[in-house]
Amino acid sequence: MQKRSIVPIVYILFLMLPIYWLVAMSFKTTNEILAGFSLFPQTFTLDNYVAIFTDPTWYWGYINSILYVTLNTAISVAVALPAAYAFSRYRFLGDKQLFFWLLTNRMAPAAVFALPFFQLYSASGLFDTHIAVALAHCLFNIPLAVWILEGFMGGVPKELDETAYVDGYSFPRFFATIFIPSIKAGVGVAAFFCFMFSWVELLLAKTLTAVEAKPIAATMTRTASSAGYELGLLAAAGTLTIIPGAIVIYFVRNYIAKGFAMGRV
Amino acid sequence: MKTDNQKAWFFVLPVLLLVAFNALIPMMTVVNYSVQETFGDNVFFWQGLDWFQQILRSDRFHAALGRQFMFTFLILIIEVPLGIAIALSMPRKGFWVPVCLVLMALPMLIPWNVVGAMWNIFTLPDIGLLGYFLNHVLGINYDMTQDPFAAWVTIVTMDVWHWTSLVVLLSYAGLVSIPDAYYQAAKIDGASNWSVFRFIQLPKMKTVLTIAILLRFMDSFNIYTEPFVLTGGGPGNSTTLLSIDLVKIALGQFDLGPAAAMSLIYFAITLLVSWLFYTLMTKDDLN
Amino acid sequence: MDKITLSKLRRSYYPNPKQPSDYALKEIDLDWTDGGANALLRPSGCGKSTLLNIISGLLVPSEGQILFDGQDVTELAPDKRNIAQVFQFPVIYDTMTVYDNLAFPLRNRGRDEATVHTRVMAIAEMLEVTDLLDQKAAGLSPDNKQKISMGRGLVREDVNVVMFDEPLTVIDPHLKWKLRSKLKELHQRVKATMIYVTHDQTEALTFADQVVVMQLGEVVQIGTPVELFERPAHTFVGHFIGSPGMNVLPCTLSGGSAYFGEHRIQLEGPVKGTPEGRTEIGIRPEFVSLAESGLPAVVAKVSDVGRHTVVECQADGHRFNAITEGAGPEKGAAVFLDFKRSQTRLYVDGWIATEAGEG
Numbered sequence: 017m018q019k020r021s022i023v024p025i026v027y028i029l030f031l032m033l034p035i036y037w038l039v040a041m042s043f044k045t046t047n048e049i050l051a052g053f054s055l056f057p058q059t060f061t062l063d064n065y066v067a068i069f070t071d072p073t074w075y076w077g078y079i080n081s082i083l084y085v086t087l088n089t090a091i092s093v094a095v096a097l098p099a100a101y102a103f104s105r106y107r108f109l110g111d112k113q114l115f116f117w118l119l120t121n122r123m124a125p126a127a128v129f130a131l132p133f134f135q136l137y138s139a140s141g142l143f144d145t146h147i148a149v150a151l152a153h154c155l156f157n158i159p160l161a162v163w164i165l166e167g168f169m170g171g172v173p174k175e176l177d178e179t180a181y182v183d184g185y186s187f188p189r190f191f192a193t194i195f196i197p198s199i200k201a202g203v204g205v206a207a208f209f210c211f212m213f214s215w216v217e218l219l220l221a222k223t224l225t226a227v228e229a230k231p232i233a234a235t236m237t238r239t240a241s242s243a244g245y246e247l248g249l250l251a252a253a254g255t256l257t258i259i260p261g262a263i264v265i266y267f268v269r270n271y272i273a274k275g276f277a278m279g280r281v
Numbered sequence: 282m283k284t285d286n287q288k289a290w291f292f293v294l295p296v297l298l299l300v301a302f303n304a305l306i307p308m309m310t311v312v313n314y315s316v317q318e319t320f321g322d323n324v325f326f327w328q329g330l331d332w333f334q335q336i337l338r339s340d341r342f343h344a345a346l347g348r349q350f351m352f353t354f355l356i357l358i359i360e361v362p363l364g365i366a367i368a369l370s371m372p373r374k375g376f377w378v379p380v381c382l383v384l385m386a387l388p389m390l391i392p393w394n395v396v397g398a399m400w401n402i403f404t405l406p407d408i409g410l411l412g413y414f415l416n417h418v419l420g421i422n423y424d425m426t427q428d429p430f431a432a433w434v435t436i437v438t439m440d441v442w443h444w445t446s447l448v449v450l451l452s453y454a455g456l457v458s459i460p461d462a463y464y465q466a467a468k469i470d471g472a473s474n475w476s477v478f479r480f481i482q483l484p485k486m487k488t489v490l491t492i493a494i495l496l497r498f499m500d501s502f503n504i505y506t507e508p509f510v511l512t513g514g515g516p517g518n519s520t521t522l523l524s525i526d527l528v529k530i531a532l533g534q535f536d537l538g539p540a541a542a543m544s545l546i547y548f549a550i551t552l553l554v555s556w557l558f559y560t561l562m563t564k565d566d567l568n
Numbered sequence: 569m570d571k572i573t574l575s576k577l578r579r580s581y582y583p584n585p586k587q588p589s590d591y592a593l594k595e596i597d598l599d600w601t602d603g604g605a606n607a608l609l610r611p612s613g614c615g616k617s618t619l620l621n622i623i624s625g626l627l628v629p630s631e632g633q634i635l636f637d638g639q640d641v642t643e644l645a646p647d648k649r650n651i652a653q654v655f656q657f658p659v660i661y662d663t664m665t666v667y668d669n670l671a672f673p674l675r676n677r678g679r680d681e682a683t684v685h686t687r688v689m690a691i692a693e694m695l696e697v698t699d700l701l702d703q704k705a706a707g708l709s710p711d712n713k714q715k716i717s718m719g720r721g722l723v724r725e726d727v728n729v730v731m732f733d734e735p736l737t738v739i740d741p742h743l744k745w746k747l748r749s750k751l752k753e754l755h756q757r758v759k760a761t762m763i764y765v766t767h768d769q770t771e772a773l774t775f776a777d778q779v780v781v782m783q784l785g786e787v788v789q790i791g792t793p794v795e796l797f798e799r800p801a802h803t804f805v806g807h808f809i810g811s812p813g814m815n816v817l818p819c820t821l822s823g824g825s826a827y828f829g830e831h832r833i834q835l836e837g838p839v840k841g842t843p844e845g846r847t848e849i850g851i852r853p854e855f856v857s858l859a860e861s862g863l864p865a866v867v868a869k870v871s872d873v874g875r876h877t878v879v880e881c882q883a884d885g886h887r888f889n890a891i892t893e894g895a896g897p898e899k900g901a902a903v904f905l906d907f908k909r910s911q912t913r914l915y916v917d918g919w920i921a922t923e924a925g926e927g
Contacts, residue, residue, distance in 0.1 A: 023370035027449075028384050031442065034403045035387070037410040038395075041402060053413040095295035102292035107283045114293065121304050123551050125503035127524035128544040131531040132307030155303035158296055218394045218506040223532070233394045237510065247402055254395040261390025269379045465626050466659040470720065471647035471676040480661040 035258070041251035049247045064252035074253065077232035080146060081215065082260065084229065087150035089210040092157040093165075093203060097196065099158075100165035105174065118159040126219050129155070134223050144226045152224055153214045160213070161206040168202025208268050215260065232257060314541035332542035341526070342543065346550075349502060349523040355437050356444075356501040361494060363441070364448025369482070371449075373457050382453070385446040397510025400439045425512060429519035436508045436520055443507065444497060451493040455486035491562045498558055502551055523547060572600040572623065572729060572761060577632035579618055585630065592618050594786045596632070600778075603759045605752070607776035610783060611808070612767040617733050618785075620765055624653045624731060636728070647676075651729045652721025656737045658713030660720075662706035666697060669705050670719050677724070691719045694757060695750070711743045715750070722758055732764045736771065751775060769809050773797075781805050797852075798911075803918045806850050812878060815856065815888035816915070819849045826914055829884040831863050834909045837923045845917040851907050853878065856890035858897065859906035867903060870896045881905065 041049060042064055043057045068074040102108070103115055133152055134143075142148040176198065180190040196203065222234045236253050315332055317325040336342050372378060391399070406412040406424045415423040425431045459481065467477050483490075505524035508514070514521035514529070521529075527547060531540035579593040596619070600606055608619065621627040623634060625646035633642045641649055661669050670688045679687075692698045695715045700708065705716060714735055721730055732751070736744045752775060755762050764775050772779050773793040781788045781796065781804070789801040800806035806814030819826045819833065826833045826849055833849055858879070865883035877896040878889050881903065890905055897903055914922045 020370045021372065023367055024381055027367050028381065031385065031388055033410070034399050034442065037403050038399045049408055053408050095299060098292040099296040102289035105283060106286040106289035108285065108287050108289040118296070118300060120552060121300060123499045123555055125524055125547055125551060127503070127505050127527045128311065128548055129307055130528055131540060132310045135310060136307055151299065152303060154299050158300055162296060212390055216390065216392045218392065233392050236398065237394055250398060251402065254398055257392050257395050258387070262387060265383050265386050265390060269383050462655040462657070462659050466653070466655065468626065468646045469624060469651065469653055470673040472672070480663060484663045
């Protein structure tokens with residue numbers, strides 16, 4: 017290992033520090049936390065986790081979040097695939113403008129949409145449903161998915177399409193059985209980013225839900241403000257939210273370096 | 282080679298519908314509110330550009346905008362060089378690379394409110410790891426809830442912690458795509474490390490750096506959750522960034538008119554500056 | 569001008585190599601003469617640029633030495649060795665102009681601008697890129713970019729060895745010959761020792777006065793193009809050079825004569841020693857002709873390649889080629905083949921095993 021490898025090591029330590037603290041706190045009792053400072057849990061306890069796993073308000077928060085995130089990823093990638101194909105293979109009236117307009121949505125401040133979404137989704141009768149959050153997140157995720165997929169599709173030569181037609185494939189069959197497998201890395205990357213964004217977003221998820229589809233993020237903030245400072249519980253809840261992210265990265269770890277280039281480097 | 286095909290619109294239709302539903306309708310609502318006044322009961326009065334003028338002249342808006350630009354400036358000036366430096370210092374091949382990349386990516390996958398909460402408990406003056414360390418070990422008087430400077434340092438550090446990895450990962454992707462022959466040729470040419478960076482690495486990273494800088498600009502300019510959970514915009518309103526102010530006005534005070542006008546101005550600024558950045562960074566490619 | 573000597577050079581990519589197969593480069597002992605045009609011919613694939621990188625200093629050999637004019641440079645850094653290397657694809661500094669690209673190696677060594685200017689103009693004139701000097705290097709075509717890469721190598725006055733690692737790979741075919749002749753011209757003007765690594769026999773044979781043929785990290789034969797063609801020391805050389813390559817037919821030895829099946833084949837000369845191992849006969853298609861009598865065979869395929877006709881024949885389950893002028897026989901015809909004796913050789917385990925002369 018060279019000397020300059022010290023830099024990534026120090027950086028990673030810096031990154032792990034607050035996470036360690038969160039995890040450590042989740043194993044302490046609230047009393048111990050408020051009593052003073054301790055580097056390691058003096059009285060190791062699983063009470064906080066037990067509370068979460070046994071209280072429906074808590075664990076439903078996780079389930080709700082996973083539900084709408086999965087919903088959103090599926091929808092975003094599914095509609096982005098044909099669109100990206102069109103952008104990548106065809107020229108049509110208004111194509112550049114449309115592409116640009118899609119990207120501008122990614123740039124929009126979420127805060128701008130908070131109130132309008134609240135009204136729109138209430139008016140559509142979709143308030144407090146998983147599909148509402150899933151659809152709302154589409155605003156940001158679909159442009160991203162289209163952009164990523166279009167980049168990857170650019171790397172597939174048109175000859176593949178032409179050969180399939182010559183061989184007698186119908187378009188749907190070609191698309192499903194030949195084309196999509198050839199860009200499966202791109203689909204993985206797009207799905208990863210959609211998941212990532214939808215899982216972490218709070219403002220819209222909180223605005224559009226109340227009870228039924230309340231995400232874990234909202235449950236946590238409610239606890240923090242209203243029930244006083246149950247820090248241990250909060251820490252446990254937070255720690256649990258890191259796990260899905262860690263699992264997802266683990267699965268795409270080999271594509272991370274490539275995938276971040278989004279096929280465009 | 283793209284072919285002309287107007288039927289491609291069918292492919293794009295689902296996307297168009299979903300995004301239009303989410304974008305156009307709310308936008309129309311916003312535009313609608315921004316030029317009208319209401320006292321409730323769905324009664325509206327035409328206001329013309331009054332709200333826009335009011336916002337653009339309001340000290341509160343200027344203050345929030347100023348804070349926002351300051352924040353974004355600090356973020357970019359710290360995260361971009363830092364990210365590049367870390368990417369440069371990472372080995373190009375080897376067993377440890379995926380491990381490092383996974384660990385570096387972790388902060389970006391944590392829900393934003395958890396990030397805020399995490400840093401909250403991390404920096405509590407007497408019982409948080411960092412807070413305790415600063416106050417009782419180093420003897421620095423640090424309390425984010427009292428001291429605006431401390432609050433600023435904390436939110437900037439939190440964002441650096443949260444997002445620098447994006448720059449690292451993108452830069453790294455750009456770096457590993459450079460063939461070895463370039464480094465070999467540079468050795469034979471007797472080039473210094475700085476020359477290698479300036480003439481080989483930086484040019485080849487241009488695309489990814491453009492993406493990284495644009496993304497960091499947009500996201501930091503639009504940031505809401507993390508600082509809100511961490512400081513609530515305080516102490517006072519010292520860390521009330523633009524989004525936080527907007528949500529206060531829109532969802533807190535339900536001042537629809539001003540909120541809508543401010544939204545449009547906000548969006549316009551984001552678009553404009555993004556476009557400026559993008560043009561500046563890609564102008565060489567237009568040759 | 570430097571004479572390059574490689575002495576007992578070996579290179580392994582394993583930290584503790586034990587057997588010969590652990591070595592990417594097997595033992596090499598060879599001399600390259602002052603100012604010569606040399607080619608290193610080997611099939612594309614593994615062990616790619618190992619030897620070149622060792623000579624230029626980018627890699628250190630596991631064992632052995634490299635000497636430039638008798639001085640040991642094995643441990644010396646690349647920029648101290650007075651070498652230049654041109655890679656498979658153009659390596660240029662995109663953001664600099666052509667002028668600055670060419671000037672770069674000189675400026676790094678602290679030369680004053682006047683000297684830099686003189687040298688850059690001289691090289692630019694040699695490479696015919698003078699009118700491109702003010703352009704940004706990024707916008708050039710691949711062949712021009714490759715010329716700039718070469719120019720950067722030649723711009724230093726103290727360059728004694730120039731190495732080319734398959735430099736024409738990305739060049740369009742119709743421009744390849746232009747660059748090749750430019751290279752030959754450069755060699756005559758610059759008079760540096762040039763080593764040209766390639767898998768393309770045409771490039772190697774037209775450029776070089778001396779060719780080193782390598783296979784699987786081992787030197788198989790060193791000689792002039794004519795020598796390699798006329799007297800391959802290894803079946804690999806025979807097969808690799810010439811189009812079509814040398815015929816290799818399995819044979820048996822009995823009483824000092826070679827037999828292909830039942831048919832006795834006369835060799836160029838006496839067999840060296842008592843061969844043990846796989847015995848084969850090697851003869852180039854140019855020296856296999858259709859005759860009234862000889863080895864019976866059946867014509868499998870006839871191809872007109874322009875200059876002559878290649879007749880692919882089959883005998884005893886083996887296929888080989890003969891060359892004839894004119895239309896050639898019909899497919900399926902029964903023919904007799906005559907092997908020119910002075911060009912028929914015995915190969916044992918791939919290596920030549922006959923001596924020229926009467927036997």
